[in-house]
Amino acid sequence: MAPIGVFDSGYGGLTVLREFVKLLPQYDYLYLGDNGRAPYGNRSFETVYEYTLQCVEWFFQQDCALVILACNTASAKALRTIQQNDLPEIAPDRRVLGVIRPTTEVIGSCSENGEIGILATRGTVLSESYPIEIHKFFPDMRVYQEACPMWVPIVENNEIDTPGADFFIKKNLHSLFHKGPGIDTVLLACTHYPLLKDKIQEHLPIDVKLVSQGELVASSLTGYLLRHPEIEQRCSKNGQQQFFTTDSTEDFDSHGSLFFGAPVKSRYLELKNH
Template sequence: MLDYSPIGFFDSGYGGLTVLKEVQKLMPEYDYLYLGDNARAPYGTRSSEVVFEYTWEAVQTLFNKGCDLVVLACNTASAKALRRIQQEKLIDYPEKRVLGVVRPSAEIVGDFSLNNNIVILGTNGTIASNAYIEEFSLLSPKTLVNQYACPLWVPLIENNEYRTPEGIAFIKNDIDKVLRFYPNSDVILLGCTHYPILQNIIEDLVPNHIKVVSQGDIVAKSLMSYLERHKWLADLLSRKGRTSYLTTENPGTFEELASLILDINVKAKHIKLNSWH
C-alpha cells in the first residue's frame, strides 16, 4: 500500500469542513485531504455545466494527490455533478470512488419526522436540481419534502458575517418564511454543508418541536458503513491520522475561518485548479 492515500473531501468553500469534522470524530485513524474551491465559491448560483467542470477538476486534483476515495462534501456538487462523474468519468478510474451527501441524508432523515413532513434548506442550485425530491421519492416515498432556497447564507458564512446583526436578520427573515410557508413540517434538513455553522442560530429561531438536522453525523456513519462493505477500498487507504488542507483562495483567510469551524489550528496550502473559465 502507498504510504499516503487519504480520503479526499471537496467543497466549494468551508461547508465541507462540517462533514469532515464528524467523519474525523468517527474514524480518526484515517488520513484526510480537504480541498476548498474558495476562490470560485459559492457554487449554488452556477449552471450545472460549470458546477460539473469545477467539481471534476477538483476530483482529478484529489486523485492526483493520492486519494482513492473522494467525498463531495457539497450539496450543490453532489446534486449537479456526482451522477455524471460516476457514470462518465470513473470508467477511466476503476479503482477510485466518488461519493456524495444527498443520498445518505435521504436514506435516514425521513425517519426523524413524526408526521412525514420536512423542509430542505439549500442553495439555489441544490433546490433547483430537485435531487432531494428524487432521492426521497426512492428511499422515503412516504415523506412530504418541501424545499426552500437560502441563497444569501453561503456568502454570509464565506465572508464571516453570519454573526453580525445584519447577518442574523437575513437568516431570521428566511426562517420566518419557512415557518409561514410550511407550518406542518417538524424537521428542517440543512441541505448545504455550510449551514451547520448556523445551526445554533437556526435552532434559536424555530419552535422546540422542530428538529434541525445537519448532515455531518449522517454522512460520517454512512461512510463508515460504506468502507465496512467495501473492504478492498478501505485497505487502499492510509491510516496515520493526518489531515491536510488545500484552498484556491488565500491560505491565511482559509486558516482563520477553518480554525473557528474545526476548533483547531488549521494550516492550509494554496492550490490552483485548471479551468476553462
C-alpha cells in the same frame, strides 16, 4: 499516504470533514477547497461538472481511492456524470461519493409525521435534488424547501452573532413554516449552515428536530467503509489531515478554522482551467 479525499467549492465541506474526524479519527484526510472559483451555486451544470472532475482527477493523483464531494452543488450537478461516465474510463477501481444520497437515505426516519423542511442555497433548491432523492426512499414524505441566499454570506463575513443574522434566519424559517406548518424535522442542506445551528435552534418551534448534514454523512461513510473492505484497506491510517485551497491560504486558514473547529494550515494549489 492514501488519504480519503474531501472536496468542496470552499470552506463549507470542512463542517463535513469535522464530523468525519470526530467519528473516524484514524484515517488520513486530504481536503481541497476550490475557493478561487467559488461559489459554485450559481454556475451552470457544465461548469460545475468540469471544475469538479478536474479536482477529482487531482485527488486521484494524490493516491486517494475514495473521494467525497462534501459540496451539495457538486453532488447535485456533477456526481452522477462522474460516477457513470468518467470513473469507468479513468479510475474503475476508485470511488466518488456525494452528500445528498447518504442524507436522503436516512432523513425520512428522523421524522415522526412525514413532514420535512429543507433549508438550502438557491442552486440546491432549484435542482430539486432533495425532494427527488427523498421520494425514492420515502415516497409518502412531504418535503418543503426554502432557499436562504443570505446565510452563506452571513457565515463567510463572520456576521453570525448580529441582528442581521437573526433577521434573515427568522424570515426564512417563517417562510418555510408558512409552506409546511406541520414540519417536525428541518434539514440543514448546506455545509455552511451548521455554523448557524444555535441561532436557528433559537427561532425554531420547540418540538422541531434540527438535523445537520455532516453527522448523517459521517455515519454513512462508516457504513460504506464496513461494506467495502476493498476500498477501506486502501485508505491510510495515520490520523492526519492536509488542507489545500486554490486561493489565498491566509484567508482559507482564518475562515477554515471556524468551519473545522480547530486551527487549519493550508497549502496553495494552482489549477488551470481546461
